[in-house]
Amino acid sequence: MINSLKATTKLGFLGAGQLARMSALEAFKLGIQVAVFSDRTENEPVQFMTPFSTSGSFDSVDDMVEFAKGCDVITLENEFISSEILQEVQDKSGTPIFPSPKSFSLIENKLIEKQTFENAGIPVTPYKLVRSGSDLKEFGNTHGWPYLLKSSKGGYDGYGNDTVRDLESAREGFEKLGGNKDRDILAEAFVPFTKEIAVQVARNEIGTVVYPCCETVQENHICVAVLSPAPIEEKYQKKAQELAVKAVEAIDGKGIYAFEFFLTEDGNILLNESAPRPHNSGHYTIEGCIASQFENHVRAVLGLPLGSTKMNAPAVAMINLLGTHNRPTEADNIQKGLEIENGHLHVYGKVQSKVGRKMAHYTLLGDDLEKIFHLAKESTKNIEI
Incomplete structure (x- = not known):
């Protein structure tokens, strides 16, 4: 557990996209320096925010060891890396990595992930x-x-x-x-399900906090909207939260984790996939909860006390804004969403838009979930990026 933070404390991210960007914004609030390691040729969202930017390969131990030596803690933005390489980077650099290479090894691909959770007694597809x-x-x-x-x-x-x-x-x-x-x-x-739902969990040596169970709305295997709390019976919400905590404990996870479930027609909840990092299903927590998934990501990996996951409003709707053009990024027709009280637009800072690429999201808070979901869709339907 950390009782103080030095001005030189540096948190390193493997991956430099929007998830690292939104976590970095929370790190900056605590006076923490941020370093990023990118494996992309194009400039990524976090690289515009910090002078500590490194480019290399997720297959190169040497590249990442050199990066890790300059950081106090390393964390992940994506899973496009192997646990063996993570372990070697941690051993050679002496810098702790969270989620730990051991935890990551238990979910690093979809086959191992299914076996891990099945062995823990968690129903899977x-x-x-x-x-x-x-x-x-x-x-x-x-x-x-x-x-x-x-x-x-x-x-x-x-x-x-x-x-x-x-x-x-x-x-x-x-x-x-x-x-x-x-x-x-x-x-x-394929399972006969009524809802796709998700739960985020933050955990470290101090404790565990669980976010509300939310619904994810999918089109063509892409999440297009998130509704919280999920419009399902409370008993199913609680069951999903319990399974999410059980899943984190099964891998002894430290950090922020997201779990996606199917609620079946016969009332069963099946774990579909997990993510050892912030997740799109939790973006609504930035304004929707007292401490967002990104704030608790930073707190968890640094060994800090975790923040409250209570919601700031009875209902929150989040709309993913996907690229509509293949062109340099330009967000058009954003006025309507910005004019609405308790409406919040987040543009990720990707320099190139591509059709179907996640480029931004819009969150709206209110009292009635159905009404704010409709208003959020109406307010964003003409946005082009």
């Missing part, structure tokens, strides 16, 4: 590692068509996923995702 056409056929015959194929490592926002409706499309999807090139491909059954 039916799955199988598929390696051949016969595996693809057998899974469909057992769990029904259509089903989902997922790359075990590196998928997000619909990338690395493919919905397959028959054996022919399953073979095509398997090849497209790299199954013929020795990439691990997971088959996952």
Whole structure:
């Protein structure tokens, strides 16, 4: 536990996108310096905010060791790295990494993640590692068509996923995702669900705090909106929170974690995926909760007391604003959203917009969830980025 913070305390992020940017803003409030390690060729959102910016490869231990030596603590913005490399970087630099390489190793790809939580007694969606056409056929015959194929490592926002409706499309999807090139491909059954819900949990040696259960609204495997608290019975909200805490404890996690669940038609809650970092489903917490997921990310990895997760309003709606053009970033028609009391626009600082890319989000607080969700959609429908 840290009782004081030096002006030279430096928190390092592996990854320099919008998640690191929003965490960095909270670190700055505590007088903490921020360093970022980017594996991208383009300038990323955090690199405009700090002089301590390094570029390199997530496959290069030497690159990251040199970076880590200049930091007091290292944390993650994404999962595009291996636990073995993280462990080597920590050992050679002497700088602690959170989530720890050991915790990360238990969820670093979708297959290991499923096995870890299943072994902890947490219900998960039916799955199988598929390696051949016969595996693809057998899974469909057992769990029904259509089903989902997922790359075990590196998928997000619909990338690395493919919905397959028959054996022919399953073979095509398997090849497209790299199954013929020795990439691990997971088959996952579609489950009859009524809602997709999520819970964020922050945990360190001092304690654990749990955020409200929220609903995530998905289109084409991309989250387009988040509603909090989730419009479901309280017993299901509490069950999802309990499972999220159980999942963090199963990996002895330190930091901020997000868990996505399916609420099935028969009232079961199945864990779908996890993230060892801030998550899009928790962006509403910036204005919606006393301490946001980003503030508790910083607090958790630095060993500080965790902030309250109580909501600041009875209802919060968040809209993801996706790129509408392939062009240098320019947010047009933003006036309506900014004019609304308790409406908050966050533009991520990505220099290049791409169609379907997460470029910004808009959060609206109020008393009635259905009304503010409608107003948030209306206020943002003409925004072009």
